[in-house]
Amino acid sequence: MTDLHSHLSTRLLAATTELGIESTAAEPLLRLDPPKNRDHGDVALGAFQLAKLAGKAPPALAAELAAKITPDDVVEAAVAAGPFVNFKFRRSALARAVLTAIARNEAPYGKATGNGDVVCIDFSSPNIAKPFHIGHMRSTVLGNALCRIHRHLGATVHGINHLGDWGMPFAKMMTAYMRWGNETELHRSPMRYMFDLYKRYGQEVKQNPALDDEAAKHFQALESGADNVERRMWRLLRDESLKAFQGPYTRLGVTFDHVTGESFFEDKMEAAMQRVTASGVLEDSDGAQVVWLKELGIKEPCLLRKSDGTTLYHTRDLAAAFYRETTFHPTRILYVVGAEQKLHFDQLKGVLTKMKEPIAKAVEHVPFGLVLSKTEDGKWEKFASRSGNAVFLDEILDEAVNKVRSIIREKNPDLPNADEVAEQIGTSAIVFNDLKNSRIKDVKFDWESMLNFDGETGPYVQFACARLSSILRKVEVPVPSVDAIDWSLLADAERVLLTMMDFGTAVQRAAEQSEPSHVTGHVIALAGEIHSYLRDHYVVGAEPKVRDARLVLVDAARRLLVTGLGLLGIPAPERM
RNA sequence: GCGCCCGUAGUUCAGCGGAAGAACAUCGGUCUUCGGAACCGAGGGUCGCAGGUUCGAAUCCUGCCGGGCGUACCA
Structure with missing residues (x-):
């Protein structure tokens, strides 16, 4: 929520009140969304529910609302389009609000201060008796991004590697x-x-x-x-x-903030078992000790002790949940673990629920899809480690880096630290590919599309950063203060500015839904917009006032892209 | 068998109650370019199928179909 939005919301609330709609009922319905098509306006309000409240037809109410929102120094126009009201901000107000906030590193563009959340993120957690291969990378990369995203929003984060040892x-x-x-x-x-x-x-x-x-x-x-x-x-x-x-x-x-594997809980499992026993939910079954969860809709019991007396995965996760509760007091505990383990976490949460443990509601499985590779006959299949053809992650990263190195030799032969940059770009291409789509989707690991650096890829976004850095170097003038800018000169940058304005929503949604792909998508969109803008709007050589305004824009775009990539754990080299 | 997830353009995906989108591939362009690893444009879609709820469904509900994952002494 920017100043622009809150200004508009305030005016809308006044307008609905004037139209006789009760304000407490109206307020939650004043949702300003980006229109499907940005040609309609900067933000839009669907008048459907408000109309119901007012007992009017949506298009009629939309028209009345639009008429009430007369232009001021922030709002340029309010136009009814059927049941929608589309709003347009004044271009100079838009530029000032967005670019000033970015330049001053204010939230949501910069890191927020303590929001009160304490988030434990259990991620990577490889089974250390197996090679670290491509399959382990999803949890590692997703969890890492989630840690950074929550920290950006002001949460206290505990990144935990729950090693399978x-x-x-x-x-x-x-x-x-x-x-x-x-x-x-x-x-x-x-x-x-x-x-x-x-x-x-x-x-x-x-x-x-x-x-x-x-x-x-x-x-x-x-x-x-x-x-x-x-x-x-x-x-x-x-x-x-x-x-x-x-x-x-x-x-x-x-x-990681904590590398506490399963073995860490060796001496904490007995106490956990006693707690389960004391709660009265533990039962014997064929010599094993289990908790039945049928009343929670789970048919399979949760096994906590085998008939030979040894413990299980569940036992350790339960001990870990208790330990995290008393040590960190988390508001959320995210388990970034593959979707194939959904039942396991349903059971873990189920046992805690049945025990009436408050921590149960903090437990959240963050599932993700498999990594698939293409077979000879063009089908997709799971990257298997048991068939012996496991591809070590290091080898995959090396291959990407080698490919990038040859591209650099071709396109930018004079780059001084080419090896270092190739390492950054190559590994990022793989990471970015993992964070690009919804995590629940399987990742199609396809060398061709990943190493084809056209389109929605890590290198595309990194290149945008490098290009912006290059301009800032070349102009040979420091980025001017935002106090000295004539914002009206950035009227032609509206698409870039509107995209920048979406950053906060993207990060917020990424945190709420544990879905870093919202950030990935935003960063791709911003890179695209700034590339388009740069085609027709020169910075170097423009007359000073125009140049200064554009410099602020270019600097803001670079900073926001670097921040966005940073949230994904991806570096942004100055040159590539 | 049962449970869960996925099914949107040739391909990979976004959108998840309100106005069908992107990238790749294909085709056609961009006064030699502040970095062309870029940009602009075109073609291409009964949103798996059938019902239902709603003023309105790709989006919610039900049933099918296809694919995947899971289904007590592994993790």
């Missing part, structure tokens, strides 16, 4: 290593070596299902808490995996 997958890795492993080879290339072990286990267990029993025994021994060989193995393998993950995290610019 406990449980059966880890026990299987341990079993494989104890049977066939070799410490020298492990240290040489931990991730690759562990992946080989993982594959070998998968093959051998087909011939020898008893391997799983062996793994279960090892897990039991590990969970006994004794300082035994399993404990030492666990420490070794965990440390090596952690080191190996640091590479991708660094390249993607991802950091």
Whole structure:
């Protein structure tokens, strides 16, 4: 909500009151939305519900409202179009309001101060007994963006990497290593070596299902808490995996506030189980301990302890929820985990609900779709790690970076720090592709469209930033103060300004819906508008007053694009 | 079987009660360009199908069809 909007809202409220509509009823109906087609106006009001309130036909009321909103120094025109009223702001007021706020880094363009929310974001959370591949990137990249978005809006954010360093997958890795492993080879290339072990286990267990029993025994021994060989193995393998993950995290610019894996809750699960028992919802079933959730519409019970006495994923997530509640007092706990685990989180929330734990309502699964790759015959299929053709994330990033490097050699051979920039652009292309569409959609991982840097891609937006930076360098005059600008000279920039005005809504919606793609979409739109504008409006060489006004616009566009990309965890090089 | 998700232009997607959109691909353009990694334009759509609710449905409800995911001792 900008000053422009609140000014218009105030006038509309006065107008509806004059038309005899009760103000408390009218106020929530005065929603100003961008019209479908911006040629209609800057913002529009649908008069449907107000008309019902007034007992009039929508087009009639729209006309009456339009007549009441006479022009002033902010509103230029109010025009009824059927049941809608379309409003147009004065161009100079529009430019002043938007560009001043951006230049002063005021919210929503700049970071807001404490909004009172405390948001825990559980993301990335790879299973460290498996290689870090392309599938892990979605949670990592989405969670990272959500952390940045919430921080921008003034929330206190706890980004948590809930590593899968406990449980059966880890026990299987341990079993494989104890049977066939070799410490020298492990240290040489931990991730690759562990992946080989993982594959070998998968093959051998087909011939020898008893391997799983062996793994279960090892897990039991590990969970006994004794300082035994399993404990030492666990420490070794965990440390090596952690080191190996640091590479991708660094390249993607991802950091965590807390790296507390499942093992962190080893000594907190008993207390959690006691709490469940005390609440009276725990039942025995075939030797296991479960919570039934049929009354909540969930048929499958939530298992909290296996018949062999060991714990499960759910047990640890429950302990983690209690721990986060007392440690952080979160208003929301977001679990950025694939859609295939929906049932798991429905159950987690269900158990907490059945226990009447207040934290239940903070628990929010943020599901996302799979990463698909194209097969030889043109169909889409899941990136599989078990079939042995896992593509390591590092290799994918390398391929993108190499491709970008050759493009730079071709288009900008004199770029001094070409390798560094290629790394930024290449990794961003992959990240951007992951954040472009609604998270629930599967990502179609298609080299051709991702490395084709035309259209709605990361490099397209980054290029817009670089182009704006270039102009600011070339003009050889500092960006003037917003106090000295003749805003009427920016009447021709209305499309850019109106797009800028949408930034706040995009970020807000991204946070509410846990949907970073709203920010991605906004940044694409703004890059497009500024590119169009620059075609016909020169900065360098324009007469001083015009140049100054355009400089403020160019500077604001650059800042807003850098901010938007920053919210997505994407860098914006000055040159590329 | 049951549950959940997805189905909009050739392709990838946005829109999710109020005025059908973008990108890619295709075709045609842009006084050598403050960075052409750009811009402008054209063609291309019974919004999976059928009912219902509504003054109004791509959007909400129901039932189908197609695809995907999940369905207690893995995570």
